[in-house]
Amino acid sequence: MHLRYSSMERPGLDQERLRAALVAPQGPLSQLDVVAETGSTNTDLAERARLRPAEVPDLSVLTAEMQTAGKGRLGRTWVAPPRSSLFVSVLLRPVNAAGRPLPTQSYGWLSLLAALALAEAVASRTGVEARLKWPNDVMVDGRKLAGVLAQLVPDSSGAPPAVVVGAGMNVSLTDEDLPVPTATSLLMEYASTTDRNILLADYLQELAAKYAQFRAVDGDASRPWEDGTSLTEKISARMATLGQQVRADLPGGTSLTGRAVALDSHGSLILLDGAGERHAVVAGDVVHLRAVQA
Numbered sequence: 001m002h003l004r005y006s007s008m009e010r011p012g013l014d015q016e017r018l019r020a021a022l023v024a025p026q027g028p029l030s031q032l033d034v035v036a037e038t039g040s041t042n043t044d045l046a047e048r049a050r051l052r053p054a055e056v057p058d059l060s061v062l063t064a065e066m067q068t069a070g071k072g073r074l075g076r077t078w079v080a081p082p083r084s085s086l087f088v089s090v091l092l093r094p095v096n097a098a099g100r101p102l103p104t105q106s107y108g109w110l111s112l113l114a115a116l117a118l119a120e121a122v123a124s125r126t127g128v129e130a131r132l133k134w135p136n137d138v139m140v141d142g143r144k145l146a147g148v149l150a151q152l153v154p155d156s157s158g159a160p161p162a163v164v165v166g167a168g169m170n171v172s173l174t175d176e177d178l179p180v181p182t183a184t185s186l187l188m189e190y191a192s193t194t195d196r197n198i199l200l201a202d203y204l205q206e207l208a209a210k211y212a213q214f215r216a217v218d219g220d221a222s223r224p225w226e227d228g229t230s231l232t233e234k235i236s237a238r239m240a241t242l243g244q245q246v247r248a249d250l251p252g253g254t255s256l257t258g259r260a261v262a263l264d265s266h267g268s269l270i271l272l273d274g275a276g277e278r279h280a281v282v283a284g285d286v287v288h289l290r291a292v293q294a
Contacts, residue, residue, distance in 0.1 A: 010083035010172055012065055014197050021201055022061075028208035032061040037082075039069035041089040042166035046153045049091050049162050053155055056162075058093040059208060063200060067168070084173050084185075086146075086200055087102060089166040090114070091153070096218050099244070101160040106219025107265045110135050111150035112216055112235050114165045117207040118146055119238055122169075125202050126191035131240040134260070134269045135283035138169070139240060141290075143184035145170055167203070171196055222265060234262055241269065241289070248281045249288040256281065257292060 015034040022029045038044050041062045049056040066082040092110060094102040112135070119130040119138045122145070129145075133139045139144035146169035153162040170178070170185035172194045178185070186194050193199070214231060217223035219233040236242055247257045248271065256279055258271030268280040269289075281289075 010081075011195075012083055013063060013200065017197060018201060022204055027205070028059060029061055029204065030057040030059045032063070032204075035062070035064045037066045037068065038062075038064045038087075040067060040166075041087050041111065042149060042151060042164050043069075045089045045091055045166075046151060046164045049153045049164070053157070053159075053162070054204070056091050058091070058095075059211075060091040061088060061204060063088040080168075080170065080179070081174060081177055083196070084177060085171050086167065086169040086196055086203070087163050088200060088203070090204070092163045092165060093160075094163070094211075094215055096116065096215050096217060102215065102219035104160060105266060106214075106221070107150070107152070107161075107163055109219065109221050109231060110163050110165055110211075110215070111148045111283075113210050113231060114150070114167060114207055114237060114269055115146075115148045116231075116235050117210050118148065118167055118169065118203050121202040121206040122146075122186070122191075122199070124193060124195055125198065126186055126189075128189045128191050130193075132235065132238050134167070134239060134241040134289060135267070140184050140189050142240075143182055144180075144190070145184055146282070165207075169199070171199065192202075221267065232265075236263060239263075244291050245293065246271065247290050247292045248286050249290070250285055251287060 013034045019032050021027055022205045023032055041080050045062045064087045067087040091182055115132050115136055115138055119132055122128055122130045130138050136148045137144050148167045150163055150165045153164055155161055172187045173185035213225040224230050241260045244260050246260050247255050258273040260268040260269055261272045264270055264280050268282050269277045
């Protein structure tokens, strides 16, 4: 698909409009900042939270018009022309309704929760049927639309660590802008809107709502939410990886091939190999996950 898009057709984010709609008391967020350019929203927000934790409460958001040193999993870069993508990071300090910190083993679900929120917000707003690829990608017909990356932020006071969840989504990139041929953008998928103000607001509202439900069940992905389905069920229903024959490339040049059949209690991917043996693949141990012919 050959498209050209000028910077004039990529309006900027409206910080005041976003704050009015999303920051308390009108909305679920604690604070929201828009910057023109940064190396990495994740790095900046994590560093701010590490050095001045009192100034970065739960559901603090940093978003940028351009990111020059963004990182995906395993240090992979994520760059794009100014105002062509969403680059947004959210600081989370997960506690339950009683104010008790969630168990840190539940933190592994937060990147999947954010990817689910992004996929559902996109599908609802734009008509583009986004799906999840384990462990952290949002896909459209096998092409990457967005990626999510979570990182722990230690607390110097001895409190439980915070988590920064960053998302990068291709919005108005054309085929000439794409970082790799296997990527796509909302523009290229004929989305009903590429207004990043709308898309960002939808995502943050969806993320905050899902995060509240996750905290309400003490971070237990198997417990049902208000609608009767658990986080594991919600993610599984939107995950294109499940049911596929895949190869997980692991550190040291080893690999594991099998059919992806489920997610375990920690969000790891369960593969069933040819001998019928089940293997749990942990996100942090996977270099690549590729679909293969059965």
